[in-house]
Amino acid sequence: MPTTIQRGSQFELDPGKPVRRHPVTEEVIQPLHTISLLVRNKPGVLVRVSLVFSRRGYNIESLVVSPALSAPGASEISGDFSRMTITCSGDPDTLEQIIKQLEKLIDVVHAIDHTGQSVIESELALIKVTIALKERTEILQIAEHYRAKVVDYGSESMILRVEGETDKIDAVIALLKPFHIAELVRSGKILMVRGSLTT
């Protein structure tokens, strides 16, 4: 339970980070923040959490919910708790307020912003590309370079499965853009802090 407030430092942006652009529209994107929550697995928790964002006009970029260990330090999954990993963009002050409002929810055990921490992050994407005969080799080259797996190979389309950090997936999508991407499904980012810190 926080009894002191650190003045903004934990939410300050890394000045060295380059500007992020949307892989397709190339618009500048606000730096992304990833928040992980440990919540009680109760009906309505997701609504309560998303209301904290929507009330302030904040958009959630991605959200992953999964079963969590039953208590910190426990090894079994009892179904009492869930993990939420939320990626969103926005200014640090509002984000700080959002985290506090999330912490305030009765069913939220903790909410942590991992911006600037040393973390392992991962995301999965399925990309369906419509292919013309002469484009096949080039697409397969991209797939091989990024270790994307071709999980479906038809005469008119193929599906690539690619796993990795969000930036890597953005890059694959950007490279496939000149071809025709028919469908795109991303799992959303999951993340875990290295070492002894809590996620």
Next chain:
Amino acid sequence: MRCLEREGVELLFGYSGGAAMPIFDALVDSTVKLVLVRHEQGATHMADGYARATGKPGVVLVTSGPGATNCVTGLLTALMDSVPMVVLTGQTITSMLGKDAFQEADVTGITYPVVKHSYLVKNAADIPRVMKEAFYLARTGRPGPVLVDLPKDITQGPCTAPMVDEPISLPGYHVPGRADPELVKKAAAYLAKSRKPVLYIGHGAVISDAGPAIMQLAEKLQAPIVNTLLGKGACPEDHALHQGMLGMHGTAYANKTVANCDLIFAIGARWDDRITGKLSEFCKDAIKLHIDIDVAEFGKVLRPDVCLAGDARLVVEDLLPLVKKCDSADWLKEIGTWRKQYPLKYPKKGGLRAQYVLDRLDKLGGRDCIITTDVGQHQMWAAQFCRTTKNRHWLSSGGAGTMGFGFPAAIGAAYASPGKKVWAICGDGGFQMTLAELATAFLSKLPVKVLIINNSYLGMIRQWQELFFDNRISGADLEGNPDFVKLAQAYGVKAWRVKRAGDVDKVLKAAMAYDQGPCVVEAEVVKEDNVFPMIPAGAAVKDMIIEKPKHRMEKPQGST
């Protein structure tokens, strides 16, 4: 029902309906008394008034669908002002949930943003645990409303689950108690350096009963006190160090004190926009200290120099031994000059003034009564002229600004405080929103005295339109008001009308002495009067208007 009895609930405010029938049936055999209201909104405000007057959670019982949706305004009112309340709503049977059954509404869904927490009970065996948690959540930490949605099949069936005795397990809920001692020391160090301190007292001080500790602190430091609208009563407003209410319609000397201080110490207050006005100008160079039980308040509006997370009373008590007298003699003298220079005043001529009626009410024993208000001009005048000297004797809807709050809240307060007189100060607009509860008050012979300040306008709206919108009156004229005296009499309630200043004392004394149940005093006051001082929304404290300006004013920048 046994769960309610275990929580020490003596009465609940309710309105019956199909889906809540099993609970109403159980009431017949219970020690819990039912107050049957005339509209569910009234029930929530009564429970709210009961809770504000006692600190104990007020309990509401209503049915599904419209019964529950009529409670939404009351929930918002309670949430914004941190009032402990438990609202039980009937619901359609679990197998029909989500199938558009008769009088079905997604009540937990509708109310998520206006509750501290809520439950939809889907298993009868959960009832004891849920009820225990609901009361615990409502009254601890920063209090607030908790809603429990109870499907009819759950309340109908026998609940064989034992009462819960083990401690409540809520791993995501923490209640701060005492603040970090290092930070308390830091706050004391800042106070020691201050020459122009001011204590800014909010509702948190009322809730935690921090008043006596704050008075000790103020006297030890020799620091002036100001309070918010909801902070009224924590510290006696007639004390020499007390400068009254600050903010948009606060006293000029309270606002000058705040504008010129070198340290402002918020105790259970949240730097609301009614207080700060233009934020970039607010106490620009002053040190800011902040006690709050809700850590989400720290840094929400501005960044204080020290944030003390904890219960206001405990933190002030911990701080007391660490402070000594400030070198504030010059500062108090300066404030004294402002008091003389800018006293609260109003024109004595030109018809009956609301300010005069309220001033007289204060002088004729109003200070010993519990006072509730609606929202608008009368609320601000009451806040200015009715000095509050006792904790939990001033009940007003602050954050939500709910019209129609005053009268039902007074009924709740009267139930909570037998033997005390309760005055509901209402406007003609607000009173008409919940006046059906005259029947509730009459049936119980409650000593609720309603003072209707009738100017036949939504006066605060009219004031803004006059000052900022070229006097283009729109949607503010309440033409068609009923004869309030005849209306009260239709409910069997004693009523007086007063039109002349000379009659005010006589009527107020008669109402004060009336002990046969509720009564109504209608004061027909000057139609077009304005509340001053005023800091236009979004303006700086230094831009305060002390009397009616001669020139046309810009539309205010702030929200409302």
